[in-house]
Amino acid sequence: MSGPAPRRPRKDAQRNRELVLDAAVELVRRDGEGVPMARIAEHAGVGIGTVYRHFATREDLLGALVHRSFGLAVANARAAAEHQGSALGGIRSFFLATLRDRDRFVLPLHGGPAVFTPATRELQAEVRVALRSLIDRGREAGELRDDLTPEDLILAASLLSRPLPGTGDWDRLARRQVDLVLHGLGSGTAPG
Structure with missing residues (x-):
């Protein structure tokens, strides 16, 4: 019972x-x-x-911050995967959502603690699964280069979300970087 x-x-x-x-x-x-x-x-x-x-404990609190941040990352990745337009449009939405939410993230790639519970590891995997589905859709449509991985998108999003000191209007600069990165992800840009 x-x-x-x-x-x-x-x-x-x-x-x-x-x-x-x-x-x-x-x-x-x-x-x-x-x-x-x-x-x-x-x-x-x-x-x-x-x-x-x-x-x-402090570790419990830090673990909760990391877990909550991965929950936000999962939501952003799923929204990108469900984007009705092109895969590049979905990737753009993922990057812009990460940029929008940058002050809410406490993740290892964003300078946060490396505290992982099994539940947090599950969320981390869900981010990759959602991005993998987006990448697969883009490859099938001939939009994305063949060597693109979820980790590439995660790393790029992380770098875009961390303002560089002394750069001025980071949102404007980061949005330009999003455009440059997206240009490099297209299927016609893979190195020969």
Whole structure:
């Protein structure tokens, strides 16, 4: 006989968890993985006990940030794969979504911690599966070069989402880079 179904967190508990994660994203990105938990609590507007109720250790919190970021990456990759236009248009949407969401990512390729749970590894694999389907569709249509991999798209998106210091209007510069990268992904540009 199975036990009762797990209780859903109260709405205020879920809201507090999200506040902690939002604060942690900002502070970890700005100050690094060693940012004091008390500073995260203060920034979130909650007590330190609230932080530890949701995340017993710093690694638990960092793992939750990475997991949440991969969830966002999966959503962006799936949206790109479902793009109704060309595969290049889908790739463009993936790059632009990554650029749009860059301040929400705490991922190893974005300078974040390398903390992976089995559930996070599943999300990481889902990103690749979604991008693989997009690439396969583009190859079948003759749009994309034969040697393109999901990892190529992930690496390019990561680089585009990390502004270089002293470059001015990064959104404008990154969008130009998106156009240049997309030009290089076409099937007629593979090296001979």
